[in-house]
Amino acid sequence: MLRGIPTVLGVFTSFDVCLKGLLGFPQMAIARNLAQASTFGLLWLDPKGKIVIKFDGTTLEGVSETALFTLWCRASEAARPDSIIDDAQAVRILERIDYPYPERFGEANQIYAIRALTFDSVVRSFLREHPDGTVVALAEGLQTSYWRLGRPPCSWISVDLPPVMALREKLLPKEDHVTAAGVSALEPDWMDLIEPSSPVLITAEGLLYYFDQPLALGLIKDCSARFPNGRFVFDSVPRWWAGRKHKAFNVRSALSRAPTGSAGYVIPPMPFGISPTEIYGFPKQFPGVESARKITPPPGRGLQGRIVQAGYSSPVVPNSWRFAITELRFGAGGNAEDAKC
Numbered sequence: 001m002l003r004g005i006p007t008v009l010g011v012f013t014s015f016d017v018c019l020k021g022l023l024g025f026p027q028m029a030i031a032r033n034l035a036q037a038s039t040f041g042l043l044w045l046d047p048k049g050k051i052v053i054k055f056d057g058t059t060l061e062g063v064s065e066t067a068l069f070t071l072w073c074r075a076s077e078a079a080r081p082d083s084i085i086d087d088a089q090a091v092r093i094l095e096r097i098d099y100p101y102p103e104r105f106g107e108a109n110q111i112y113a114i115r116a117l118t119f120d121s122v123v124r125s126f127l128r129e130h131p132d133g134t135v136v137a138l139a140e141g142l143q144t145s146y147w148r149l150g151r152p153p154c155s156w157i158s159v160d161l162p163p164v165m166a167l168r169e170k171l172l173p174k175e176d177h178v179t180a181a182g183v184s185a186l187e188p189d190w191m192d193l194i195e196p197s198s199p200v201l202i203t204a205e206g207l208l209y210y211f212d213q214p215l216a217l218g219l220i221k222d223c224s225a226r227f228p229n230g231r232f233v234f235d236s237v238p239r240w241w242a243g244r245k246h247k248a249f250n251v252r253s254a255l256s257r258a259p260t261g262s263a264g265y266v267i268p269p270m271p272f273g274i275s276p277t278e279i280y281g282f283p284k285q286f287p288g289v290e291s292a293r294k295i296t297p298p299p300g301r302g303l304q305g306r307i308v309q310a311g312y313s314s315p316v317v318p319n320s321w322r323f324a325i326t327e328l329r330f331g332a333g334g335n336a337e338d339a340k341c
Contacts, residue, residue, distance in 0.1 A: 055170055057099030063210050063268045064164050067141030070206065072101040074116055076108035084301050085113040089144035093171040104265050110300050114308050115235060118297040118325050119205050120148055122233045126201040127152055133199035138185040139207040142168065146178060153177055159190045186215060191226050200227050204234035209242055209270040216272045217286075224288025224330040232328040233295065238321055242273030276324045290331035297325065 057068050075094035078087035094101070101108075123135055123145065134155040137145065141164055146156050156178045158168065165182035181190040185207060194200055202223055208216040223232050245266060282289045296313045299305050310316070312323050 054096055054098040055167060057097040057167075059163055060167065064141075064161055066206065066267065067160075067164055068097070068099055068101070069105050069265070069267070070112040071097075071142040072105050073108045073110070073112040077110045077113040082301060083113075084110060084298070084305070085117055085148075087113070087116075087144055087148055089147045089172065090142075093142060093144070096171050097167075106265070110305060111308055114297050114300045114305065115205065115325070116143065116145065116148070118295055119203055119233065119235075120145060121298075122295060122327055123201060123203065124149060126199075126231065127154055130154075130199035133201065134194050136190065136194065136200060136202045138190075138202060138204045140164075140168070141206070142171070143205065144172070145203075146175065147172075151175065151177075155179070155194075157181060157190060157193055159183060159185055186211075186219060188222070191222075194227065196227055197229060200230040202227070202230060202232045204232065206235065208234050209237050209272045210268060212271045213274075220282070220328065221286055221288065224286060224328075228288070228330055230330045232330070233326065234328075235323070235325045236272075236274050236276075236279060237270060237323055238275060239273030240321065241323070242270040274324075275320045276322050276326070277319050279324060279326050282328060288330050289328050291329045293327045293329070295325040295327055 060068055071090060071094055074085065074087055075090035077083055078085050078091050126133060126135070127149075131152075132154060134157065136157045136159065137143065138159050140158045140160050146152070146158075154177060156175075158165070158178055159181045160168070161184060162182040165180050169180060179193060181193065183189045185204070204219075208219070211219070220232060220234075223230060276294065280292050280294075282292050294313070297309050299309045311321075312325065
């Protein structure tokens with residue numbers, strides 16, 4: 001991250017306003033350099049004197065704002081000398097968004113880097129089996145999985161609400177294999193972009209618990225019916241966590257039950273909590289779900305990293321208290337042989 005405070009040069013709403021004579025550069029030369037950026041943004045000087053454009057992060061609200069929270073945590077982790085994740089794109093786009101991250105969110109944590117690495121491992125495994133398969137990232141937010149995975153030559157469909165997709169398109173490189181779908185994960189439009197019989201992996205990272213249970217389970221049912229050769233990987237939270245107003249990410253905040261950041265940021269309500277045991281019953285409950293497989297996160301760094309892993313997989317933690325990351329495989333049958341607590 002850039003540690004210096006950049007100098008605001010101005011706000012522009014079109015390339016023929018505020019550019020003429022700026023810093024002595026010809027108007028058209030600046031316009032050419034900025035032509036692919038945006039028609040609205042903030043012009044800044046970084047500590048090296050380079051003109052950069054920052055985009056307003058306050059346009060994201062509600063659940064969409066969590067994309068900024070997870071970006072803050074992941075990019076802060078990637079910038080550490082002892083980082084557990086290599087995520088140069090996250091570090092880059094964090095700097096491109098004008099937003100008071102520490103004041104709003106408080107201290108960053110490694111939890112979301114651990115989660116991202118876990119989902120990456122599932123996608124990587126799927127692409128080893130199906131190099132020409134399709135990956136659908138539901139509610140992708142400001143995730144940078146495609147670049148962490150080395151820009152694989154598969155079909156990658158990025159799905160999120162229009163305000164999030166608009167920000168993604170300004171910040172991230174355009175890729176031939178990536179298709180943007182600015183719709184809700186609950187709308188069927190994104191499904192029309194996929195050949196139903198082709199191998200497809202659908203990721204729902206940080207998504208389902210923001211839905212009511214009927215909507216969350218309905219999405220799984222719809223995907224299993226539409227994509228019989230598909231897979232669906234998602235993370236879930238236990239009911240005790242879903243019911244907390246203030247989500248704690250370290251011992252101090254857990255004891256004080258304080259909001260996440262100094263400005264009182266509260267993570268949006270999570271109506272849908274579920275235990276791993278209930279998830280492992282999906283193959284018997286839903287005809288289109290063939291199996292449910294537990295995905296164990298990597299340990300992370302230090303004590304906090306071990307605690308995070310234990311929260312997902314330690315036999316010492318009661319099942320009803322555990323978090324889970326699960327891969328569902330769709331098919332005509334249904335069995336729970338792979339579903340283990």
